[in-house]
Amino acid sequence: MAIDLVSRADWGARAPRGSYTNLTSTKGIKVHYTGGRVDPAIVNDHAKCVAMVKSIQSFHMDGNGWLDIGYSMAACPHRKVFVGRGPGHLPAANGPGLNSGHYAVLGLVGNSGLVKPPDGMLDGIVDAIEYLRDKGGAGKEIKGHRDGYSTDCPGAALYEWVKKGAPRPGGQPGPTDPDPVRHPRFPGRLLKYPPVMRGEDVRTWQAQMDKRGWTIDVDGAYGPGSREVCRDFQQEQRLGVDGVVGKITWDAAWEAPIG
Template identity: 75%
Template structure:
């Protein structure tokens, strides 16, 4: 499916207050979320998506003092891609010193209300990524805003998808078993079949550890190293995200 691009004139964007800085090429894309509450009603009402994009532009220009909306593109649940700053223009959303490295693509999900990215949003993000690769000299990297910058953005659900390799919805792949419901951490030593299941999966991934059902110092060390490899907070605790990544993150 070709990109469903909503041009600036179509969402009544304000004109930028100055000239953009030229961006010849990037290493790839940084994925973002709004960081606030997103009304779940946008899933069934595209007019709310348009209003939200205009609100974000207003906040960036009037609140942050930027010349325009900070994102290269914004994506919504209806698989539409709103033109922000557009191709070959330096974004403002990645953080000081980081904007020249990646284009910035926002998915309209937040930390409350609509938290889980819909298939339409994920498809639209990937449509935008392919577009900047084809027309904006973007490299292959797909990273979260939190990669290299101290922020919760793009939120745990969207970031976990990024760390799984940003697959197209509907693509088959390994799926993690349900999270056991308790955090696996040390000290003290925690024992159980949930520990054994996680250890066995980590062993399958190539990590050296005993599959003994006891989460002790050795398991914690493997967890720490795995979390660092995946760009997660390295707390040595197997929580829902670390558990899911053990099965769903690409190997290698």
């Protein structure tokens, strides 16, 4: 089943107050719950899910003073996944100094009322994890908010599920491997110019671009020539054109079809 996304326009999100801080990759995902009471009636009324996500955004913006809702995505009992800040953007919900390490995915359960996530919500959280891996460079880690931050979040029931590896309901496998070993793994640093960056990771990427037919010096030095090849390749593949080899551009060098 493809992910059932609820776009920001569809749930009536307010516009953010400013520009997001961008992310090219993270260690993985941190799972959250609301921390308050969730009306069990949301299980039978999706409109209540929409209203809850809107109220969370208002609290984060008007109460916390954040530029937007703090979560990357949110999953409801109906296996629908709300786009919060979305992939490629720094969340705000993980805690000071912890947001760049993981995206934040909310399950619409609380500490009273609806406290046990229904199967549709668990599937939705897994759908969100796989989406953030595919679109946002999220790594393998699946953690609870409490891992590294003093909080009860994401609650006992959801945290036990997280500790089991976030399996899908009914014994189905959990999230797919975000980075199966099909090619050299992204080195973890952005390759960019200026200044000239040197290393075996640069040489590896240059050698692959040379194999793809680009005219490039395979010398392990990422300078203006490499940047121009990167820009042309990004434009060809309809990626963000910035001349920087991040995880998406790195993976595309091996995975994108040639010609």
